[in-house]
Amino acid sequence: MDGFLNRTEAGKALAAELAGRRLKDPVILALPRGGIPVGIEVARELGAPMDLVMVRKIGVPGQPELAVAAVVNGDDSQLIINESIAAHARLSREDIEHLAKAQLDEIARRRAIYLKGRAAVPLEGRTAIVVDDGIATGATMRVSLKAVRRRLPGKLILAVPVAAPDTLGALREEVDEVVCLLEPQPFFGVGAHYADFSQTSDDEVARLMDEADDLS
Numbered sequence: 001m002d003g004f005l006n007r008t009e010a011g012k013a014l015a016a017e018l019a020g021r022r023l024k025d026p027v028i029l030a031l032p033r034g035g036i037p038v039g040i041e042v043a044r045e046l047g048a049p050m051d052l053v054m055v056r057k058i059g060v061p062g063q064p065e066l067a068v069a070a071v072v073n074g075d076d077s078q079l080i081i082n083e084s085i086a087a088h089a090r091l092s093r094e095d096i097e098h099l100a101k102a103q104l105d106e107i108a109r110r111r112a113i114y115l116k117g118r119a120a121v122p123l124e125g126r127t128a129i130v131v132d133d134g135i136a137t138g139a140t141m142r143v144s145l146k147a148v149r150r151r152l153p154g155k156l157i158l159a160v161p162v163a164a165p166d167t168l169g170a171l172r173e174e175v176d177e178v179v180c181l182l183e184p185q186p187f188f189g190v191g192a193h194y195a196d197f198s199q200t201s202d203d204e205v206a207r208l209m210d211e212a213d214d215l216s
Contacts, residue, residue, distance in 0.1 A: 003192075003193035007038050007197075008038075008041060014131070014179065018042060027048055029130045030132070033199070034199075036200060036205050037200060037208065038133050047215060055144045060089045067136075067137045068099075072144060078146060116206075123148065123151040124154075126153055127154060128155070129159050133161065133197075136187075138170060141158070156174075157175060157176065157177045158174070162181065165184075
């Protein structure tokens with residue numbers, strides 16, 4: 001397998017990989033926005049509820065795709081900094097915290113659109129499966145996994161269609177199990193492994209979350 005037609009196909013392939021495993025009371029936790037079309041296919045196959053990890057990447061000023069950190073909100077927002085990128089970009093923690101404020105505002109906006117007041121799905125003692133469409137630097141995923149671990153799942157699984165091998169290796173310490181279909185070497189970016197990697201819209205996310213309500 002060299003890649004995927006789109007996120008839906010990737011999700012079905014990932015779901016097939018997970019379907020044969022014995023998973024205790026699974027919950028799918030997708031990262032908006034690109035992880036949701038992947039996650040819904042896994043949720044559909046497993047008959048599991050789907051929830052979101054509301055996390056935002058913090059890009060280097062002038063290079064928004066280069067993640068210097070990621071933030072996830074909650075009772076106490078968590079900030080994970082890529083120290084090597086921060087040093088190279090000459091950004092202090094204070095600089096990054098200032099950049100994070102805008103992303104926390106965006107999280108609040110998206111939460112209102114996507115979840116429409118839904119309560120979080122309980123995770124304690126359950127199998128939490130964190131899903132995205134792929135992993136490059138891992139900053140966004142790392143903070144997501146830390147936030148999910150704080151909610152005391154019985155088992156934490158990272159499941160993605162494609163990831164940079166070195167990044168995935170570093171993330172293995174954060175989880176109990178990793179499921180990844182492609183670890184290309186050399187790695188040229190997540191989008192290089194999708195024929196269609198167009199942006200997932202807010203409207204599509206809201207529609208898929210409505211669909212997810214009917215699955216569990």
